[in-house]
């Protein structure tokens with residue numbers, strides 16, 4: 599049996615002094631699959647991603663990424679595991695504003711020998727190829743990230759997450775700044791580049807209309823025993 603890209607078993611998480619946010623008996627994402635994780639605002643999507651990223655630790659249960667139990671790794675090895683195997687696109691992109699678009703993308707392989715070794719071409723050429731395919735001109739690629747539009751910054755964040763072919767790409771609502779047409783094109787490109795690398799994609803959104811572009815779709819409320827009153831109000 600092949601190892602799942604992500605497997606959660608009996609995971610429970612509460613923020614300090616709050617009622618539980620997540621209680622997930624089981625959830626699995628197959629390797630090389632593309633998964634849309636949908637949930638209403640406040641339902642716990644970003645919280646779940648913080649557990650997958652190892653930024654927060656569940657009070658109970660097990661999270662395995664590519665067969666590795668995150669809780670069994672030391673903080674240092676967890677950082678290394680993340681750098682080697684996971685690309686992230688955060689809501690705020692987390693680019694370094696004074697570095698060029700190109701240099702921001704190169705950061706994706708700077709901290710991982712494994713990801714550098716997976717490159718078929720020199721890192722600069724790969725970064726240039728990705729940014730060109732994502733629609734940034736040569737001039738824009740050399741501009742500081744702070745001088746780019748939100749949509750362009752988003753594409754830089756995507757290229758940084760994808761470079762060096764990580765096994766897993768986690769994207770937290772990265773398209774909310776785009777109109778529907780640009781958003782669909784961005785997602786198609788993201789999935790195309792991921793597919794070429796065999797990268798598993800988990801894409802988080804509140805927008806159910808994106809489901810058609812993905813192989814699988816999970817409603818957070820279907821796997822999470824906790825239902826937030828705010829999320830229920832949004833769903834209504």
Ligand SMILES: Nc1ncnc2c1ncn2[C@@H]1O[C@H](COP(=O)(O)OP(=O)(O)OP(=O)(O)O)[C@@H](O)[C@H]1O
Nearest residue numbers: 613614619637638639640641642643644645646804
């Ligand atoms: N850093 C934090 N500290 C305390 N509580 C938090 C923190 N982050 C999120 N929460 C709480 O956890 C619950 C779920 O929030 P979360 O951000 O995970 O939802 P979400 O589905 O990602 O929402 P959105 O779609 O609006 O980003 C909310 O009640 C929120 O107040």
